[in-house]
Amino acid sequence: MGKLTMGVFPGLVGSLSLDFSVKLAEAAVKKGHTVDYWVSSNATMLSKKGQRSFKDYSTLYKTLEELFKTGNFKACACEACAEARGFHKEDLMEGWIRKSMDWYLASSFDADRVLMIGGE
Amino acid sequence: MATTKMGFIIKSLPYKTEASRLAMTHAIASQTVEIYLEDGDMVEPVVCFIGDGVLNCLKNQATAKHYDITSIEMHIRNSLLLDLKVLYCKEDLDRFGIKEDALIMDAEELGGETKAQIVPYSEIQKEMDSVNHLQFF
Amino acid sequence: MKLGVFMSDYRTGADVVDRLSADKLGIIFVGNGIYRATLKEGGSADPILQKSATFYVLTEDLESRGFTAANLAGNIKAVTYSDVVDLIFNDYEKIIWI
Numbered sequence: 001m002g003k004l005t006m007g008v009f010p011g012l013v014g015s016l017s018l019d020f021s022v023k024l025a026e027a028a029v030k031k032g033h034t035v036d037y038w039v040s041s042n043a044t045m046l047s048k049k050g051q052r053s054f055k056d057y058s059t060l061y062k063t064l065e066e067l068f069k070t071g072n073f074k075a076c077a078c079e080a081c082a083e084a085r086g087f088h089k090e091d092l093m094e095g096w097i098r099k100s101m102d103w104y105l106a107s108s109f110d111a112d113r114v115l116m117i118g119g120e
Numbered sequence: 121m122a123t124t125k126m127g128f129i130i131k132s133l134p135y136k137t138e139a140s141r142l143a144m145t146h147a148i149a150s151q152t153v154e155i156y157l158e159d160g161d162m163v164e165p166v167v168c169f170i171g172d173g174v175l176n177c178l179k180n181q182a183t184a185k186h187y188d189i190t191s192i193e194m195h196i197r198n199s200l201l202l203d204l205k206v207l208y209c210k211e212d213l214d215r216f217g218i219k220e221d222a223l224i225m226d227a228e229e230l231g232g233e234t235k236a237q238i239v240p241y242s243e244i245q246k247e248m249d250s251v252n253h254l255q256f257f
Numbered sequence: 258m259k260l261g262v263f264m265s266d267y268r269t270g271a272d273v274v275d276r277l278s279a280d281k282l283g284i285i286f287v288g289n290g291i292y293r294a295t296l297k298e299g300g301s302a303d304p305i306l307q308k309s310a311t312f313y314v315l316t317e318d319l320e321s322r323g324f325t326a327a328n329l330a331g332n333i334k335a336v337t338y339s340d341v342v343d344l345i346f347n348d349y350e351k352i353i354w355i
Contacts, residue, residue: 020318028342030339031343109153113253116255
């Protein structure tokens with residue numbers, strides 16, 4: 001089994017690219033791989049607690065909650081990106097951590113595969 | 121002791137999205153990654169500008185003056201100050217008619233010695249072949 | 258290198274992919290990239306399909322946009338997220354998103 005490190009920039013609402021990344025992470029973990037998941041830029045909104053479910057919007061947090069339970073999924077949000085958007089450590093969804101960008105590079109160091117889904 | 125080489129390939133125009141700026145800041149973060157790694161292990165970035173991305177490399181960017189934010193120019197200069205390898209695609213510069221004197225080629229004013237390099241696309245392809253992981257921004 | 262490329266857009270990215278060279282190249286159409294695998298704009302298939310590569314399209318994104326595998330040319334394989342994971346770990350050593 002391998003390790004996939006993903007970096008993701010697109011926002012929570014308005015693009016399905018973030019959904020792609022979460023569904024890919026879910027599929028990888030289901031197959032027994034481990035996934036390190038890094039969000040920067042607008043994707044940091046994915047790490048905010050208190051998201052509500054509406055039919056017009058994705059409800060990715062539910063998948064994340066299940067992924068955290070597996071123990072094979074780690075997720076980290078860019079601290080500066082989050083603070084710049086006005087949400088703070090106390091706003092973080094359970095399971096997430098916040099670090100600077102070197103966390104992502106450190107995870108990439110021993111990853112078998114790295115996928116960066118850059119900005120839109 | 122091991123080195124993981126990572127390619128940061130920037131193809132996006134500046135400022136409309138965060139892509140090019142975040143590519144630079146992620147590459148620069150390689151300088152502090154050691155806190156997470158074993159002694160001697162390191163991440164070695166190479167930053168390549170291709171396609172429309174070469175327009176990030178023009179000097180005299182005045183975003184600090186007009187928007188009060190750090191310019192991509194300053195991020196490129198900081199990366200050169202930190203001795204990152206920075207490559208610009210010659211064919212794409214030629215396509216836009218951009219000459220070397222219009223480009224950010226060094227960080228001399230910050231005390232840096234490393235220079236950016238203008239190279240044919242074939243050299244950038246070689247870099248992409250040689251890295252462990254490749255990322256496009 | 259063995260390179261897997263996710264193409265996520267219909268209008269952009271072809272110039273980048275056009276220049277890429279790899280010993281083994283896989284192109285996986287996702288998001289709006291699926292239109293490259295399904296449309297024949299002006300009567301012609303997308304030029305990217307002329308590239309020497311193995312082509313895949315993500316079924317979930319294909320069907321989300323009103324198409325099915327029946328709309329695909331014979332050289333394009335419909336794959337699921339689970340299949341994509343296998344492609345990433347078994348077939349391609351570097352993967353990029355365009």
